[in-house]
Amino acid sequence: xxxxxGHDPSLRESxxxxxxxxxxxxxxAREGIYDIxxxxxxxxxxxxxxLLFLGASVSRYPxxxxxxxxxxDVVLGDRHASAPLHLDIPITIAGMSFGALSAPAKxxxxxxxxxxxxxxxxxxGGMTPEERASSKTLIYxxxxxxxxxxxDDLRAADAIEVVIGQGAKPGGGxxxxxxxxxxxxxxxxxxxxxxxxxxxCRHPDWTGPDDLEIKIVxxxxxxxxxxxxxxxxxxxxxxxxxxxxxxxxxxxxxxxxMQGGTAAxxxxxxxxxxxxxxAAIPAAVEALQELGMHRKVQLVVSGGIRTGADVAKAxxxxxxxxxxxxxxxxxxxxxxxxxxxxxxxIGSAAGYYDDWHxxxxxxxxxxxxxxxxxxxxxxxxxxxxxxYLRTMVLETQTLARACGKxxxxxxxxEDLVALTVEAAAMARVPLAGTRWIPGVAR
Ligand SMILES: Cc1cc2nc3c(=O)[nH]c(=O)nc-3n(C[C@H](O)[C@H](O)[C@H](O)COP(=O)(O)O)c2cc1C
Numbered sequence: 001x002x003x004x005x006g007h008d009p010s011l012r013e014s015x016x017x018x019x020x021x022x023x024x025x026x027x028x029a030r031e032g033i034y035d036i037x038x039x040x041x042x043x044x045x046x047x048x049x050x051l052l053f054l055g056a057s058v059s060r061y062p063x064x065x066x067x068x069x070x071x072x073d074v075v076l077g078d079r080h081a082s083a084p085l086h087l088d089i090p091i092t093i094a095g096m097s098f099g100a101l102s103a104p105a106k107x108x109x110x111x112x113x114x115x116x117x118x119x120x121x122x123x124x125g126g127m128t129p130e131e132r133a134s135s136k137t138l139i140y141x142x143x144x145x146x147x148x149x150x151x152d153d154l155r156a157a158d159a160i161e162v163v164i165g166q167g168a169k170p171g172g173g174x175x176x177x178x179x180x181x182x183x184x185x186x187x188x189x190x191x192x193x194x195x196x197x198x199x200x201c202r203h204p205d206w207t208g209p210d211d212l213e214i215k216i217v218x219x220x221x222x223x224x225x226x227x228x229x230x231x232x233x234x235x236x237x238x239x240x241x242x243x244x245x246x247x248x249x250x251x252x253x254x255x256x257x258m259q260g261g262t263a264a265x266x267x268x269x270x271x272x273x274x275x276x277x278x279a280a281i282p283a284a285v286e287a288l289q290e291l292g293m294h295r296k297v298q299l300v301v302s303g304g305i306r307t308g309a310d311v312a313k314a315x316x317x318x319x320x321x322x323x324x325x326x327x328x329x330x331x332x333x334x335x336x337x338x339x340x341x342x343x344x345x346i347g348s349a350a351g352y353y354d355d356w357h358x359x360x361x362x363x364x365x366x367x368x369x370x371x372x373x374x375x376x377x378x379x380x381x382x383x384x385x386x387x388y389l390r391t392m393v394l395e396t397q398t399l400a401r402a403c404g405k406x407x408x409x410x411x412x413x414e415d416l417v418a419l420t421v422e423a424a425a426m427a428r429v430p431l432a433g434t435r436w437i438p439g440v441a442r
Contacts, residue, residue, distance in 0.1 A: 024267075035267040036175065038100075038356030038366065039326055040168055040259045040304060045276045047259065047304060048313040050423030051416050052432060055402045063401040070397040071407045074321050076119075076298045077159060077228020077251035080220070084228050084251070085137055085159055088117025089393050090321035090408060091311060093328050093385075094256075094302050095141045095161060095232070097123030098148075099176050099185045100263030100356065101329075102373035103130050104381075105365045108332055110134030111378060112385025116393070121161060121323075124174050124199055126188045127153040134382070139230060142219070144173065145199035147189040151222055159252075160219050161230040162212070164203075164245075167260030167303045170234030170274045174199035175264040179359040182368040213248040220249075230254050235280035235303065236273075242287040246297050254323065255284050257303025261326035263366065264357030277303035277314070279426035285318035294318065308395020315396070316411035317427060331388035332381040334365045 013019065027035065056062035063070060078084040093113045098106050100123065107130040113120040119137035126148020132138055140157030142149065144164075154160060165171065176185070178194045186193040206215060216229050231245040232254035242253055257277025262270060281301055288294035301314050302323035314322045329335075335343075340350040342362025348355065356366035364376030400408045403415045417432040418424035424431040425438035 036177075036264055036357055037267055037270070037354045038261070038263050038265075039270075039354040040261045041271050043271055045259065046278050046420065046423045046426055047276060048278060048310045050278070050419045051313050051427055051429065052419060053312070053316075053399055053403060053415055054417060056404045061404045063404055063406060065398065065401055068401065069406060070401050072393055072397065074298070074409065076300070076321065077230070079228075079251045079293075079297055080249065081159075081226060081228040081251055082224075083158075083226045085119060085139075087119060087137065087321070089389065090315060090396075091116075091305075091389055091392055092118050092139075092300060092321055092323045093120035094261075094323040094325040095121035095123040095139070095163065096325055096329075097125040097174075097176075097263060098128045098131070098188070099123075099125040099180060099368070101365060102367055102376065103128050103184075104373055104376050104378040105329075105332060106131040107134045108376070108378040108381030108385060109328060110136075110138070111382025112328075112331070112389065113137070115382065115386035116389040118389065119158070122148075122153075122157075124148075124176075125185065126150060127156065128188075132156060134378075141232075142215075143199065144201060144203045145189075146204065147191070147199065154219070154222055154227075157227065159228040159230060160223065161232050161254060162215065162219070162250075163232045164212075164241075165232070165234035165236075165256075166262060167234045167256030167258050167274050167277070168262035169265045169269045170236040171201060172265065172269050172273070173201035174262075175357065177264065177357045177359075180357070180368045185368055209244040209248055212245070216249040228252055230300070232256065234258075234260070235275045235277060238275070238280045238283040239287045242284045243291060246288065246291055246293050250297060252298045252300060253284065253288075254300045254302070255280055255319075256323075257301070259304030260302055261329075276426070277301055278317075278423060281314065281317040281319055282426070282428045288318075295320065308392040308397075309399065311392055311396045312399040312408065312411055313416065315408055316415050317413060317429075320409065327388070328385055329365055331385045332365055333363050333376065333384065334361070336363060339363050 074090045076085040114136040120135045121139040139159040141161045176197045178196045228251040230252040231250040235257045258274035298320035300321045301319040339362040359367045361367045364372045416429040
């Protein structure tokens with residue numbers, strides 16, 4: 001007998017029809033349309049929390065925290081590009097569109113990333129002059145929608161990212177609802193103001209991997225073979241997708257797991273399509289290793305990265321760097337307790353607010369309303385993001401030193417064990433206390 005209404009133990013909540021399921025049926029019956037929201041998957045799926053580091057002991061030798069160096073730099077895109085990215089830390093800021101986010105929020109992402117020597121990324125809707133100015137290293141996305149696509153901006157960027165999909169919605173396109181199509185957003189996207197916009201789910205000028213190869217060559221020619229070309233995919237058939245992207249000529253693979261954030265997508269998509277990043281990394285690494293390209297084509301992973309522990313575990317599984325979206329917005333001040341009254345006024349609460357598509361964000365981050373956007377201070381936001389990144393780097397180094405590594409990239413699967421059989425099978429590391437990796441013959 002389980003009571004979960006918090007009051008009367010004789011009342012039993014259904015595990016199948018839990019309170020969220022009931023509320024959603026009631027909402028659908030009222031409104032007649034699926035729910036749209038931002039953020040990433042909210043239900044629990046196997047994740048980095050299901051892994052542990054072994055640390056050092058008799059058989060391994062740790063490094064001294066305050067005296068011995070543990071480096072964190074990473075080079076992205078040195079396979080073909082003459083000007084690869086040299087980043088000081090292996091944590092980058094993921095592509096988030098101007099339109100989804102306010103111009104000051106994009107500016108703040110650039111400030112925080114630049115202070116820490118890392119990159120940030122444009123998004124659906126093009127590049128703003130503010131983010132170009134504040135970002136030392138800026139990656140320019142080429143998306144299926146082509147909104148805001150401009151060859152001059154391609155050349156003004158430090159790298160190009162061809163977006164094939166996002167972890168939150170592999171196979172689906174984006175949305176930007178009319179509330180957020182301000183005059184500036186409309187002008188950048190060549191769209192009418194105030195009209196709901198649905199982005200394309202596939203590129204208009206190609207139908208398969210051979211066309212991707214042609215597109216990559218075209219982008220290299222436009223940018224003089226200088227800029228690294230990233231290819232971003234949502235985690236689904238990862239082994240094959242990575243192999244095809246590498247064959248098409250990608251310098252860097254960006255792999256976004258199902259927990260990955262979005263600005264606005266149908267909830268059914270967010271929660272039910274794609275695979276967790278924990279399961280996708282080993283499949284990507286396997287494809288890269290089989291092609292002899294692991295560490296030659298770099299792997300940047302995302303989808304629910306929150307702490308230095310997540311970063312260290314992703315690196316240990318074989319990623320070269322990670323990327324963050326939702327966590328960066330939280331660091332800027334999204335969902336902060338000081339806005340709780342504002343969140344309550346629009347039917348939410350600090351820590352829960354995910355209606356980013358509505359453009360009513362009291363924190364002034366996911367909005368195009370000038371009055372709300374003016375509440376957000378990009379200098380302060382940038383400083384908070386830099387502090388958060390700094391903390392994650394320190395955490396990552398702490399764990400790497402405990403595993404005896406003088407560079408965070410030397411973390412390896414051998415440093416990890418899994419807490420659950422599922423995580424062991426997906427991450428391809430042994431179940432804690434055993435030598436058993438489910439599915440791997442010994
Ligand atoms: C507000 C917001 C806007 C986004 N816009 C884009 C976009 O324009 N293009 C894109 O490729 N991904 C976009 N994403 C997805 C991120 O690039 C990234 O894949 C995802 O946020 C990573 O997962 P995480 O949020 O758990 O860190 C967006 C995510 C958020 C939260």
